[in-house]
Amino acid sequence: MTETATTTAVCEHCDWRYRLPSTGSLPICPHCLQTELTPVDSDVTGMTAAVELVAPFSVPDADLSRGLQRFSSGFFFRPRDLTAENLHSRKQRLYLPRWLVDCDAEAGWRAEAGFDYQVVSHQDQFDESSKQWQSQQIREQRVRWEPRAGRLARHYENVDAPAMEEDAAVRQRLGDFDHTQAEAVDALSLDGALIRMPNRAAGDAWNDAVPGLRLRAVEECRQACRADHLREFDWTPQFSGQHWTQLLLPVFTTYYADETGVLHAVLIHGQTGNAYGRRQAAFRPARNLSLVLGALAVLALFVSLLMVVLSSVGGSDALLSLGPLGVLAAMVTGILAIVPIAYVWIFNRLQPPDPPI
Ligand SMILES: [Zn+2]
Numbered sequence: 184m185t186e187t188a189t190t191t192a193v194c195e196h197c198d199w200r201y202r203l204p205s206t207g208s209l210p211i212c213p214h215c216l217q218t219e220l221t222p223v224d225s226d227v228t229g230m231t232a233a234v235e236l237v238a239p240f241s242v243p244d245a246d247l248s249r250g251l252q253r254f255s256s257g258f259f260f261r262p263r264d265l266t267a268e269n270l271h272s273r274k275q276r277l278y279l280p281r282w283l284v285d286c287d288a289e290a291g292w293r294a295e296a297g298f299d300y301q302v303v304s305h306q307d308q309f310d311e312s313s314k315q316w317q318s319q320q321i322r323e324q325r326v327r328w329e330p331r332a333g334r335l336a337r338h339y340e341n342v343d344a345p346a347m348e349e350d351a352a353v354r355q356r357l358g359d360f361d362h363t364q365a366e367a368v369d370a371l372s373l374d375g376a377l378i379r380m381p382n383r384a385a386g387d388a389w390n391d392a393v394p395g396l397r398l399r400a401v402e403e404c405r406q407a408c409r410a411d412h413l414r415e416f417d418w419t420p421q422f423s424g425q426h427w428t429q430l431l432l433p434v435f436t437t438y439y440a441d442e443t444g445v446l447h448a449v450l451i452h453g454q455t456g457n458a459y460g461r462r463q464a465a466f467r468p469a470r471n472l473s474l475v476l477g478a479l480a481v482l483a484l485f486v487s488l489l490m491v492v493l494s495s496v497g498g499s500d501a502l503l504s505l506g507p508l509g510v511l512a513a514m515v516t517g518i519l520a521i522v523p524i525a526y527v528w529i530f531n532r533l534q535p536p537d538p539p540i
Pocket residue numbers: 194195196197198199212213214215216217218
């Protein structure tokens with residue numbers, strides 16, 4: 184495929200390496216937001232295979248809005264800058280890579296092939312109401328297993344394997360990607376998007392591609408046997424002619440500023456709208472609320488003690504009974520005063536660290 188002019192750049196802080204359109208100045212790293220990208224030599228051995236398939240950004244607007252709304256709500260003392268609208272307007276398109284490998288495989292194999300069949304039997308029961316025996320037909324599904332063996336010589340295309348060390352973390356946090364949406368592209372038009380470059384060499388990813396190849400072989404052998412199931416599959420494959428290309432998967436990156444002005448990156452799945460990142464509750468409004476509650480507690484305690492003193496001087500039973508109630512109210516308010524600060528402290532501690540992946 185042909186490509187438009189691109190620049191390769193690296194983030195010196197998080198070490199993510201990108202390809203991006205070679206127009207304009209280099210942006211801040213959208214992953215960690217810590218520093219501007221630095222141009223580098225693009226020729227890193229084992230990391231620059233051609234892009235073959237691209238999964239487009241296909242998330243419906245409603246799903247994207249829902250994902251951002253879910254991320255920016257659902258907790259107290261939200262920073263003013265963390266709104267679905269801000270996240271939406273600041274989003275930047277980024278493609279994440281996965282390796283695709285084509286190869287030839289020759290193998291001897293053996294397995295147990297399973298064939299479904301039905302057993303029809305009859306169950307007789309004596310019916311008390313009619314005083315007659317009644318027969319009921321029962322169909323039971325069973326599998327007949329037979330040993331099978333053979334040889335296969337096949338060419339497999341586009342078996343995928345992780346191209347990033349963070350691949351499993353991305354899938355765990357954002358959800359999996361639908362590879363069937365990927366399209367072959369004649370010309371890679373970045374149109375402002377960034378491409379994250381692999382940081383895992385194709386050779387290292389080979390072991391992760393083998394289980395995918397085995398799954399395809401199992402399915403082909405099952406079809407060759409015209410079996411319904413295949414188990415105990417064992418093969419001794421010889422692989423050759425590996426050819427590596429890349430599949431690109433869509434995510435958006437965006438960010439918000441917390442109450443202290445620190446920026447936090449957010450990643451959004453480009454097919455489902457799932458958002459992931461650190462949500463930072465604002466400490467200042469929580470502290471202010473705690474101070475107000477604390478002041479109310481002190482005031483209530485002071486008034487209550489005053490009522491107790493006045494009741495002992497004036498002999499008022501009403502004031503004497505209100506005094507302990509007031510002290511109790513002061514204690515409850517005093518305890519409640521801790522809640523906002525404790526909430527923010529616990530909530531922020533439970534959040535994932537920056538950067539999000
Ligand atoms: Zn970075």
